[in-house]
Amino acid sequence: MCGIVGLICADPPDRLARRVGAMNAAILHRGPDDAGVHLAPGLALAMRRLAIIDLSTGHQPMQTPDGVTIVFNGEIYNFQALRAELEAKGYAFHTRSDTEVILNLYHAEGTAAFARLNGMFAVAIHDARSDELILARDQIGIKPLYIAEHQDEFLFASEIKAILAALPGRPAIDPQALWDYLSLRFMAPDRTIWAGIGKLGPGQLLRRKLADGRQTIETYWRADLTPGAFDPGRDYAREFADQFLAAVDSHIVAADVPVGAFLSGGLDSGAIVAAASELGHRDLHSFSISGDGAGADDELPLARAVAERFGTRHHEIRMAQADYFDALDDVVRAFDEPYGDATGAALYLLSRKASDHVKVAMSGEGSDELLLGYTRQADLATLAKVERRYGHVPRPLLGLAARLVSSDRASIFRAMAEGGPGAYRRGMAAHIGWTISDAEKAAFWRGPNMVPSFDLVQGWYSLPDCVNPLAQSQQADFGTWLVEDLLMKADKMAMAASLETRVPFLHLPLVEWCQSTPIEARIGSPGQFRTKAVLRDFVATRLPDAVLNAPKRGFPLPIFPWFAERLRDARGYVPVSREFHNWISLEGLQPIVARACRNDRRALEQLWGIAMFDRWCAVYAD
Structure with a gap:
């Protein structure tokens, strides 16, 4: 696990070396164990290494005798099988690393090599034979890779802060990116908060000629979650168990250092720990976190029960309110751009604790997106009935109902209030990250007129209308919320603590099995809806009853009650940055602030995303 950086420019060698050195220094936390630089006329590559595999001989960059050079961030879980293929073709290996396998492949x-890699990766290759730079990002988007054009220069890096380190000044804020962030609480695909800095997408590769800057981006793998036909003769539960056990095993054995697991009281992390134990992996560390005042939502007892059943070396954090808020500026620096998921700081604190004991921690990201684990998807399963029953209700009354109903059905009512029957299916106000509508933002927005975020989200629900609405939801979640919120959080928060996070549910063979498996197999037999049915079948005889019967809680920390308390103590919201006022009218924000002070959950979520933009401005833009 590492970080990679690079630039193409006309600088003389000494200045080129200084600039790429500054970029590499900006991501020291991603790889404190080693560093390396490759210089060529007009090109520099560099990397930081967190040594996980082949601790003694895995130094990068690596190069073939005929001038192909690689720097690589990530882990490849099928590298041993690929190495055997290459050795049969006559390739000699001088290390035990997965980096050398990618280079020779x-x-x-x-x-074509990138589609054969099963893992998480961001790769940069200088091919002197064709005089080009090649970048590639893993199929799912587990590892980020940022790209930027500045005047006649091209830059790339695992984190934005490395690109900023090579620029003469800060770029302008991208108003459309900010406008969309305020609705989503994460950055939309392709964009960042900085104008001129973008992202290579999941399953994409970039080729750039060094001589003239000609560049192409192509997609070598694409998620396709349209459902297949249900076959009552197949044992889907057994197939899932085989795939999942193989995924967990591969994520543990591909390491020459101790491996741990983040452990909540839920099914996903419990399944990972159960699988590791069943596969014979002993001495596993597990890590759990809760917050003062969590009350009935405290998952530490459930996590402890799993740890005791499987004999892990268990570590717990009881997070005080002050611990959480004191960590926020570190979180902002780690993300490089606004990020409105309130659980980020908790994951950062947990990662710091884990890094005291291990270099690798497994986590449960991807389970809900692949296996249909969100309770709001149960509403989708009965969407037609809801729309038939309430489609005649005037939209203002539906909007009122959305504020009064406490269940996930509120999002359907809200969508119908904004877009009429069918709006939820089309993605209008239905996306999992959607927090503030375009109309609500207009009341406090001071920037230029923007394209509605509504249009952006609707475009994510791109499968044909005849496709099951559950598949529409899954496809949109998988390519946006999963990548830009959950996986971005997992990468940035763990790497800020020099910790590698691995996500067995996103093991490529398991993902591809889910893609070809009908929805009915993942939610129960036809006519039923059990969230994550195949996973529930897997854990039914493995996890304690208390965990099996516990309600789904997400990340149940008392962050929003803490936030409301601080708002009341301050008698409202008090901005901390100057730049904030160029974009947000504090007067126009007051209705949301007032509701947040009264513990309105939706208002607290809305204001939290705005407050994190404010903190980001104080760190990066003032």
Whole structure:
């Protein structure tokens, strides 16, 4: 696990080396164990290494005798099988690392090599034979890779702060990116908060000619979650168990250092720990966190029960309110851009604790997106009935109902109030990250007129209308919320603590099995809706009854009650940055602030995303 950086420019060698050195220094936390630089005319690559595999001989950059050079961030779980293939073709290896496997596989097969990699990765290759730079990002988007054009220069990095370190000044804020963030609480795909800095997408590769800057971006893998036909003769539960056990095993054995697991009181992390134990992996560390005042939502007892059943070396954090708020500026610096998921600081604190004991921690991201685990999807399963029953209700009354109903059905009412029957299916105000509507933002927005975020979200629900609404929801979640919120959080918060996070549910063979498996197999037999049915079948005889019967809680920390308390103590919201006022009218924000002070959950979520933009401005833009 590492971080990679690079730039193409006309600088003389000494200045090129200084600039790429500054970029690499900006991501020291991603790889404190080693560093390396590759310089060529007009090009520099560099990397930081967190040594996980082949601790003694895995130094990068690596190079073939005929001038193909690689720097690589990530882990490849099928590298041993690929190495055996390459050795049979006559390739010699000088290390035990997965980096050298990627290098030789590219040498043998060109860019077709990336589709054969099963893992998480961001790769940069300088191919002197064709005089080009090649970048590639893993199929799912587990590892980020940022790209930027500045005048006649091209830059890339695992984190934005490395790109900023090579620029003469800060870029302008992208108003459309900010406008969309205020609705979503995460950055939309392709964009960042900075104008001129973007992202290579999941399953994409970039080729850029060094001589003239000609560049192409192509997609070598694409998620396709349209459902297949249900086959009552197949044992889907057994197939899932085999795939999942193989995924967990691969994520543990591909390490020459101790491996741990983040452990909540839920099914996903419990399943990972149960699988690790069943596979014979002993001496596993587990890590759990809760907050003062969590009350009935405190998951530490459930996590402790799982740890005791499987004999893990268990570590717990009881987070005080002050611990959480004191960590926020560190979280902002780690993200480089506004990020409105309130659980980020908790994951950062948990990662710091874990890094005292292990270099690798497994986590449960991806389970809900692949296996249909969100309770709001149960509403989708009965969407037609809801729309038939309430479609005649005037939209203002539906909007009122959305504020009064406490269940996930509120999002359907809200969508119908804004877009009429069918709006939820089309993605209008239905997306999992959606927090503030375009109309609500207009009341406090001081920037220029923007394209409605509503249009952006609707475009994510791009499957044909005849496709099951559950598949529409899953496809949209998988390519947006999963990548830009959950996986971005997992990468940034763990790497800020020099910790690698691995996500077995996003093991590529398991993802591809889910893609080809009908929805009925993942939610129960036809006519039923059990969230994550195949996972529930897997854990039914493995996890304690208390965990099996516990309600789904997400990340149940008392962050929003803490936030409301601080708002009341301050008699409202008090901005901390100057730049904030260029974009947000404090007067126009007051209705949301007033509701947040009264513990209105939706208002607290809305204001939290705005407050994190404010903190980001104080760190990066003032």
